[in-house]
Amino acid sequence: MIERATDRTIVTDFGIAVVGDQRASGEVIGTARYMSPEQASGDALDGRSDLYALGATIFFALTGRPPFEAASVPALLAKQVTEPAPPLQAVRPETSARLAAVVDRCLRKEPAERFPNGEELASTLDQARGRDMRSPPLVRRFMRNAQVSTMVFLAASVGGQGFSVIIGTILIVQLVIVARRLLREGYSSDDIRTALLAEAQAQEEEADAVRQGRFLRRLDSLWHRLWAGRFGRWFFRMAGLGVRRPERPALPSADRTELVLGRSVEDAYAGLTLAQRDTAPGLPGVVQRLEGRAARLRERGETGPALVDTVAALENLRLALLRLSDGTGTVQDLTAQLERARAIGDQIDAVLGARDELRRLDGR
Secondary structure, eight states: OBOTTTOOBOOOOOSOOOSTTOOOTTOOOSOGGGOOHHHHTTOOOOHHHHHHHHHHHHHHHHHSSOSOOOSSHHHHHHHHHHSOOOOHHHHOTTSOHHHHHHHHHHTOSSGGGSOSSHHHHHHHHHHHHOOOOOSOHHHHHHHHHHHHHHHHHHHHHHHOOHHHHHHHHHHHHHHHHHHHHHHHTTOOHHHHHHHHHHHHHHHHHHHHHHTOOHHHHHHHHHHHHHHHSHHHHHHHHHHTTTOOOOSSOOOOTTOOHHHHHHHHHHHHHHTSOHHHHHTSTTHHHHHHHHHHHHHHHHHTTOOSHHHHHHHHHHHHHHHHHHHHHHTSSOHHHHHHHHHHHHHHHHHHHHHHHHHHHHHHHHTO
16 A cells, blocks of 8 residues: 555555464465465464565565466465575566565575564665655754754854854744644644654664764754754744644654554544444553553564564454454454453553563662
């Protein structure tokens, strides 16, 4: 799917999604064109099978054809198991060598020869394409102006130069103009904060690479700490006076998976009848809770099972809502997924609470 507001491409289903633990041992479930060799053989699976499916999906997106084709499903599965995937550059030579190498590695027959996990794949892709800022262009323009304006005013306060104050004032006026346009198009200070935190993470990685000192780090991070905090919220509140907001907020391109799923769940919930919504009145609160827990996990750099379970709970809620809406699901299915989502939220609260207590004790 192509998101109209941002031109972001979203893969909605590899054809191998399951709800809960419905996959029995040795049972083959999936779409043959994107199925890993071990899945086609009915062997044990792990996350590397999903990386194979992702590689096959990217291969199709770049070439217009799947890695393997055959006249029948059994013949196709046989190819998946026995034949090596064609090199991406052999099918589409203009593909960059670094990107082709990533896709080719995802399509290796042996799981041990693929990337060990999604985090390493994402890191390799970042290196292959460069650390492009994924925020919308208007947001990037605001951040550039905010950084320059902050540094100019800081220099003026130290040096007392009137000319710097004039330049800084002009930049602030430009910031107000850009901020008002952002608000008119549906963005908010939270969207700017998300982009600023992403930029802060990139700067921190650069500082680690060059072994930058503590003072220079704090100086470099001053501008995004200022604009991501209370001052930034106050600035947008003042800049937004008299601005008419659109009914539908803009969708920034740097959204996390749980935020995209959360919006989808809320939209699906809103599409139910009143009687159907009455059967799950606490669902919106559960969604917000899961989104918040996912954000806390990401802040701590924890992208393991707890985050996976949180995202999976949101996806299962979305599927249950869609099935109920089109008549293929039941209220009992939705209630079961809602209770499971609540239980996952409780588990994550317990984990986060225990780790906070350990950190507090270690700090004594």
